Amino acid sequence: MTKTLINIVGGFLILIVCLGCLKEIDIRTETEFNSALVIEATITNEFKYQKIKLSRTYRLEEEGPVLESGASVKIIGNGSEYIFQENESGEYLSNVQFAAQSSIDYHLEIVTAGGQHYGSQIMQLTPETPIGDLYVERGLNENNVEGVSIFVDANDVTGATKFYRYEYEETYKVIAPFYSPRELTILNNDFPYPSTFLNQFNTVQDVLDFFFLLDFRPEQEQICYNTVVSNHILVTSTEDLVSDDLTQFRIRFINRNNYIISHRYSILVRQFIQSEAAHIFYKTLNDFSSEGSLFSEIQTGFLEGNVFSTTNQDELVVGYFEVSSVDERRVYFNYDDLFPGDILPPYYITCDDFFSPIFLEEDFAHNVINSDIINALNSGMVFFDDEEYNPNDSPFAAYGITPYILVLGPCGDCTLLGNNVVPDFWEE
Numbered sequence: 231m232t233k234t235l236i237n238i239v240g241g242f243l244i245l246i247v248c249l250g251c252l253k254e255i256d257i258r259t260e261t262e263f264n265s266a267l268v269i270e271a272t273i274t275n276e277f278k279y280q281k282i283k284l285s286r287t288y289r290l291e292e293e294g295p296v297l298e299s300g301a302s303v304k305i306i307g308n309g310s311e312y313i314f315q316e317n318e319s320g321e322y323l324s325n326v327q328f329a330a331q332s333s334i335d336y337h338l339e340i341v342t343a344g345g346q347h348y349g350s351q352i353m354q355l356t357p358e359t360p361i362g363d364l365y366v367e368r369g370l371n372e373n374n375v376e377g378v379s380i381f382v383d384a385n386d387v388t389g390a391t392k393f394y395r396y397e398y399e400e401t402y403k404v405i406a407p408f409y410s411p412r413e414l415t416i417l418n419n420d421f422p423y424p425s426t427f428l429n430q431f432n433t434v435q436d437v438l439d440f441f442f443l444l445d446f447r448p449e450q451e452q453i454c455y456n457t458v459v460s461n462h463i464l465v466t467s468t469e470d471l472v473s474d475d476l477t478q479f480r481i482r483f484i485n486r487n488n489y490i491i492s493h494r495y496s497i498l499v500r501q502f503i504q505s506e507a508a509h510i511f512y513k514t515l516n517d518f519s520s521e522g523s524l525f526s527e528i529q530t531g532f533l534e535g536n537v538f539s540t541t542n543q544d545e546l547v548v549g550y551f552e553v554s555s556v557d558e559r560r561v562y563f564n565y566d567d568l569f570p571g572d573i574l575p576p577y578y579i580t581c582d583d584f585f586s587p588i589f590l591e592e593d594f595a596h597n598v599i600n601s602d603i604i605n606a607l608n609s610g611m612v613f614f615d616d617e618e619y620n621p622n623d624s625p626f627a628a629y630g631i632t633p634y635i636l637v638l639g640p641c642g643d644c645t646l647l648g649n650n651v652v653p654d655f656w657e658e
Contacts, residue, residue: 273554274553299319301342359388364383368486378486386468400458410614467513496561500556501558603634
């Protein structure tokens with residue numbers, strides 16, 4: 231019997247379907263909903279702590295997946311057992327670092343906290359094929375949009391590699407355009423204050439010093455770095471090509487007006503060599519998502535594959551256990567490398583506006599009831615510069631002055647878009 235159903239995993243709609251058969255779907259959660267275990271398990275030939283993720287499918291109306299905690303997880307390979315312990319909810323790391331070896335049969339065993347047992351088909355490490363080249367080119371994409379393409383080549387000298395899957399991690403520099411080395415911190419905001427409140431101060435500056443501290447930032451927040459991990463499937467094959475060499479496969483296209491390439495950009499590409507069965511599994515997911523339907527942006531490990539319940543043969547299990555050889559390479563470029571002399575792409579948000587809020591407001595009884603500056607800071611604006619005012623004026627002049635110029639948060643503080651610590655791998 232053909233089985234087709236829809237669920238949510240990892241925050242995305244998924245389709246579970248027998249390969250080669252499909253029927254119309256009603257995109258609603260059925261009254262009788264059976265949560266399915268989701269297994270994301272790829273071990274590689276890299277010597278490292280290997281990782282496995284476990285979660286549950288969830289209803290359309292629910293907020294997100296339920297992470298599967300408290301499970302016993304291990305991988306067995308020709309008599310050797312690799313035990314995995316829960317590092318964080320739903321994420322399991324091997325107790326020791328290890329690398330998958332060729333010609334060894336590996337399989338997965340899981341026992342959930344509820345006592346349900348799960349396993350996988352036996353898998354072997356795929357052949358090793360290195361990335362031949364990773365490079366960037368300026369040009370037009372298939373929609374005639376100008377931008378930057380990141381391409382990969384792979385050279386298979388053995389003729390044994392035909393199926394590839396790619397993941398990437400991009401890191402880019404962010405420079406806040408309206409940065410000040412000083413910051414404005416709120417010291418007091420216990421409104422309202424009585425009408426006699428300002429009598430205790432001698433000058434406007436004294437009132438400002440009561441409400442705010444204007445001082446140098448403890449660390450720079452002008453230059454940051456943001457890292458984004460790919461969340462969609464990239465698979466390809468040389469099966470129908472004359473040569474087994476993979477040439478100019480596009481990993482990423484970035485519109486020339488995208489702010490992430492305004493300064494310096496880097497991408498780390500990881501190449502997984504797949505078995506034919508694993509390729510079919512991932513390609514099927516990709517075919518559904520590429521149609522622009524609700525199945526877009528699907529992450530790995532969502533389609534019923536080579537994992538199963540050993541407790542109940544009728545139980546649905548979603549996922550795939552993969553043993554893949556991996557290679558990775560990183561490339562950097564600056565905007566000026568590809569678009570010399572051109573105006574940089576627009577910033578993440580428009581930063582043309584400056585704000586000079588009124589310092590204090592009073593009511594009819596002259597009680598101090600509000601500060602537009604404090605409201606602006608609480609809404610996320612940041613200090614940019616001093617406005618012209620006389621600090622020696624009477625404290626009652628505070629009602630009408632606009633002592634500071636503020637800007638939208640990301641315009642003056644890059645940490646709202648990234649991390650101000652330079653990544654260990656970063657090269658200028």
